[in-house]
Amino acid sequence: MKICVFGTGAIGSHLAGRLAKGGAELSVIARGSQLAAIREKGITVRAPDGELHCMPRAAADPAELGPQDAVLVTTKQTALPSVAGTIAPLLGPDTSVAFVVNGIPWWYYDSEGGPNQGTRLPQVDPGDAMRKAVGIERTLGGVVWSACTVTEPGVVEVRSPTSRLILGEPDGTVSARAQAIADILKAGGLGAKAVPDIRTELWAKLIGNLSQGPLCVLSRQDMKTTLADPAVREAALRSLNESIAIAAGLGIKLEINAEDRFARSVNTAHKPSILQDLEAGRPMEVAAIFDLPLLLARQAGVETPTLDLCVALARQTAAAAGLYQA
Template sequence: MAPLSLRTICIYGAGALGGTIAAKLALGLRERATVSVVARGEHLGGIRAGGLQVWEAQADSPLVAQVTATDNAAELPPQDLIITGLKGHQLDAAAPGIAKLLHDRTRVVMVLNGIPWWYFHRDEQSGHAERQMEELDPNGNLWRLIGPERVIGCVAYQGAEVINPGEIRLSNNGHFVLGEPSGEVTGDIETIAALLKQASINVSISPRIRDEIWSKLMGNAAFNPISALTRALMSDIMNNPALSAMVGQVMNEVRVVAEALGARLAISVDERLERSRRIGPVRTSMLQDLLAGKPLEITPLVGMVVSLGKLTGVPTPTSATILTLVTQLDRENLRAAG
């Protein structure tokens, strides 16, 4: 098979993470590739008016990148590479738009927190290969229109927040982990990783991307919903003995479910808790969405811990309680937002 061509690249969902990737690709690749973004609302207007502005950690001035920006994927030609910056609960509605951008060789890098819809595709660890999860892909649109065979998984360790329309602030230097669902180190993934590195994006390849997914979920399944329920920063949560104990309980439930599905986590709960104490006064993405009146990313981060616990026979009582509470919080918050 011929090497993957990467002349056209679309970032579908150019929020905090997607916008950061788009800006770095546009500035780093310049004439070597055409970079476009799909965004919406005031953020789209800001990108069109002043470009994507990205404040890196401790920077005195922002990176500024001009990109083609639209809220209608049909306005763009088929793309060689699509990188999604959408959250898991936003993907179903976006599937038809993403599908419009596909050609025969298009690869789709999905930057997602939590359990992704393609999780069991070519999974040799769990005993559930090719299982589809209705909670994550309720109409089967993602599996049918995009196809798990196109997907490259991506776990992002990048603190980022949209602070004004078109303007993004990063809290750290960031690191992205890529992995094929099959675990293979293919020519495609090597080509994509090399391209990202050319744009000064810190990236590595994992042959066990599910391990990376669960390792990050240990933190997200705990801190995101607890921060939304309490409106507390991560540092405040860790300084509260009762809340930090609850964080540890959720992390342990995540670890046991992950291991029941064949994942191997490189870090213990105690080590993860100790690292969390050093993160500082960070506002989680779920808390950001709550305060903005947006729908919360509940199912990939919390709901799937409970669902996959049931699938594997692992009790998840703390996660189940938090799921009930944060689901009601989401309903009330959206009602108040109008």
Template sequence: MRVAVLGAGAIGAYVGAALHRGGAEVHLVARGAQLAALRERGVRVLSPRGDFTAHPHATGDPEEIGPVDYVFLGLKAQQYAGCGPLLEPLLGRHTAVIAAQNGIPWWYFHGLTGHALEGRRIQAVDPGGAVSGTIPVRRAIGCVVYCSTEIAEPGVIRHLEGTRFSVGEPDGSVSARCVAFSEAMVAGGLKCPVEADLRNDIWIKLLGNVAFNPLSALTRATMVEIAVHPGARRLVGSMMAETLAVARAAGSEPRISIDRRIAGAERVGHHKTSMLQDLEAGKELETDAILGAVVELAELTGVPAPTLRDVHAAVDLLARTTTAMAPAAR
């Protein structure tokens, strides 16, 4: 099995190292200091489950790799539309693209035979068809990441918690390509269940991200600080309740309570969400897939979502002003 990891950052390099350890032929696509470190020293993983080092091939030029069986996207959702030049050399006739993104994916309403919104494009994550034009839905395998990692330094990945990467086809089938990828992940020491209804997993993961990510960016607070603050906790509860209503109106039934989801976030402790980390690093915020798409789905399904709308307006303004200030800061 040949796998290319496009975007070998914290999650991508960790997955690539695990797959390589399990016997897959892995190629990491990275840039800058990360690429230099991967070439020189490989991927060093620091984990409570045991440290290890892997030495997969690393490059900044996908032309060196050529077509593979799977491309694992370690990019942010907002980078998908522009990844075509890097992705194209990796695509063969049967190449599958595993989209390990946060939030609502661009393929969400594809493969839902008989659904009222079957084939509907979600503009927040696929504006004008820019993503579906770059990554055709027939190639897409969904992936929900229950894993937390960070780059301790270039080439060194600190694994904090979780090893589960749920995968599934947009049409709900349990395909041979999903099963084969799952087996390769398991061989590398990760959990990778193939889900017939991945959309439920998407909503369960999103239930936390939709509230804690934007609120952390707006307040600079960690997950536990948000969870233990009475007013913030009520705000989180309102956002989660509205999100569950949107999920149900869109045809999913995620089975998890709001109290349990908040308690789980509180147990994580003083962890900075990915959106807060991006804000502090001066990177573009992943607001559209995590929050904007849910607001759009609320409009499509007629679900009142006043709290989600208000928080989205605030974090969208933060994202716009942060982006506008970035050049001056440099």
């Protein structure tokens, strides 16, 4: 199966290593020092279950790679307009495109079946650029759980004891194309599955990004250090409960115990990706991870006073750094 990973940050590089081990005919879209390093020495993934190494075809221009059976888009949400403008050469008649991104995705209300069915989200897809470039018929949703960091160009360190990728169709079916990608990843040693309700999986992760991300941006520390302060810990727990309430207001029933979920975060010495972006001077995914969930909360009539304050301050921090513009 020909699979291209579009974006070789920490998550993209980790998935590339797993896909190669699982037997995919792998290529990647990369740029800058990452592209140079991959062309010279490949991708190295240092994970708890061992070290992986692969030498994929690597290019900055998708036209060099040609049509694929599947594409995994692993860029930041902020980079999607650029992806939309360049992805066409990778798309054959039956190519599927899995968006493995954080936050609320552009396709969220497609085939959703609720009162907001078909609602556009210009905050994460300005001008319907991605919708026009890819189309909902090709689209798969993706949720990845993996704490990892690029330690040098071409090298990623995975800190999660276990990692997994969950794939699903926007219309709630379990498709052969999603299962095929999952099977290759499983063969590569990654937990992976295709599910009938990708939105529930999306929210299961988003409640953590939303409740802890703003506080870590403000403290500029990892989760364990940030949550060591009792006052911050209390605010984070309130934010987590508010995040779960937003999901419930949108009809998403999460089988999650807030106290248990929070206890795991307290002991996680990992910096959220949005803090890593702040430190590296990269555009921050404020719209997808912070702004849109709160907009949906307002539409659902859910009050989120703690989140409102934390997000407002994190938004100001991002704007002051020149990494976010409303």
